[in-house]
Amino acid sequence: MSTPENSAQGQSIDAQSLRHASGPYFGAYGGRWMPESLMAAMDELNETFEAAKKDPEFIAEVKDLNKNYSGRPSLLTEAKRFSEQYCGGVRIFLKREDLNHTGSHKINNVLGQALLAKRMGKTRIIAETGAGQHGVASATAAALMGLECVVYMGAEDTRRQALNVARMRLLGATVIPVTVGSQTLKDAINEALRDWVANVENTHYLLGTAAGGAPFPAMVRYFHEVIGDEAREQILAQTGRLPDAVTACIGGGSNAIGIFHGFLDDPSVEIYGFEAGGDGVDTDRHAATITLGRPGVLHGAKSYLMQDEDGQTVESHSISAGLDYPGVGPEHAYLSDIGRVSYEPVTDTEAMDAFKALCRTEGILPAIESAHALAGTIRLAQRKVAEGVVPEETIIIANLSGRGDKDVGTAAAWFNMIDEQDAEAEINAANSQNSGAQNSGSQNSEEK
């Protein structure tokens, strides 16, 4: 294994290093399981990305945007009251991706990919979105860089996240509700791929997670590595040592791979990914892909996949739209197989309890996605305490991947915090937003 010193430089990569796995394969996973029509575009993207990584001008551009546009570095905040009340005194540090411009880690990836799109001379970007965070981030990057932006979003998700639909439209993006299949994230990706096949000449598909065909998994990770690099530096500065564990939530797995990257080559650091357990992994309503899925191919990569005995993708379920995806990035499948990262499910109920806990102890409203990481962190801390660690000498970093403003409606309904009269008003408002969304959606499809 690399020592912390040399792996931090990212130069002296030894054979055992996991940090910089470049793809296209991660063990038996990854690759490019997609139509020939897209191969030329994937090759072009790969060449552009490889050249950009070596171009000081590109690296400087990304750094400048991260600092002066997104507000990086994001803080590393110690959550003392959360630690005392829920984690048995184990020290918890939150990596505050919620403080980034647009409210989540997603901005890191979209700025990088939008720059690549411009380098390739593309004038239009398309994106899929589940919770709406990636769609909002894509619309933001497009506005900043003068690109046309079309976002595909499951019709079911446009209802769950009506506010984010409005945000995207305000930013000038066209939002197309997807009404085929399960009407969630996976179907939004299918529609985006269909659009890309037809418009690949002027269009870049700005995939929002560390999944898809090569080079997407390694490229999306590259733009999110800043999370782990910062967190590692910050924890060393604040505590003088590496953490005992690092945690993150996993849907496709982009925020997780970003923070994990910083610690993969530190064998003393345990790493945990928390998947959406929905109603529970003993039910059929969950999105615990690594826990219960089997290897297969979906959306361009071989990885774990929720599928039936016929290889048909099974619909996933989670209270969190951003984790409601039946696949997972191939690097996570590999890290699970080799035992470097442990993946565990967290139910809707556990996540919502942790959501409320963080609100009440720290005054931080987390995204429901990130609340899965918090719930897993509570479980992990309590397990460690039960195993007899000295709590105040134990450190866990949890990646707070996004803020929960978009989830206020869902959370308020979950905790019965909406008065009946208000609820009626809210439903009416949501209905009128929905019919608006559907109307403009059908117009858009006709334009296609």
Add this chain to the structure above:
Amino acid sequence: MTRVMSAAKIAAARAEGRPALIGYLPAGFPDVPTSIDAAVALAENGVDIIEIGIPYSDPVMDGQVIQEATVHALANGFKVSQIFDIVRGITERTDVAVMVMTYWNPVLRLGVDEFSRRFAEAGGAGLITPDLVPDEATEWIEASTKYDLERVFLIAPSSTEARVQRTVDASSGFVYCVSLMGVTGARSSVSSAAQAVVEAAHKAGAENACVGLGVSRREHVEQIGAYADGVIVGTALVAALRDGGVAAVGELAAQLSGRA
């Protein structure tokens, strides 16, 4: 049982001075027995090669008509193992070559070798694989060699010369030339890009280059037949089956083949 291969049917059509006609229908649409009857109707009305699609939950290369048909088949309870019954049902009643078009995950899930063995036993000629490129096909190339199945990979207007070469080299039976950048669906005219794709395939050494996507009328068949070895019709047939049943499929096939 001797299996009828697509290469033989294309050669036979060529000997008659015409392009081979290839017709696509989804398995289990509207139900399994009707999908067999509809395929037989194609064979009786001048179609040389039948392409049966396996309904799949995430068909990224298909447009709305085929998506709706395959969603319907899945909702009706279609199971992948029924594809072998369907192929056998068609090969027993016709002398056409029967290909299966499938996204790759259902094959992977059953097992590439297992799928290939059972498919060959049912009389199938080969697989058309819209989301499997030769780069990822090591296991399929091995199984198809073992069971003597044809491997039909796709090339597109965007394919580079090197990729065309690689795809042609890995293919057998024919090469599927995608006529345009887009998903399946009937179009009023056939993209002018199609001829260039066919020429690239021939230049790379492909004996049989067939054109699909957007083909729906007899005039398209004639236009494409002037430069390609086969013409593939899908969406128009699926729409005919949906709207007019087996009889309508037979009528459209007769028109496409110039018999009506």
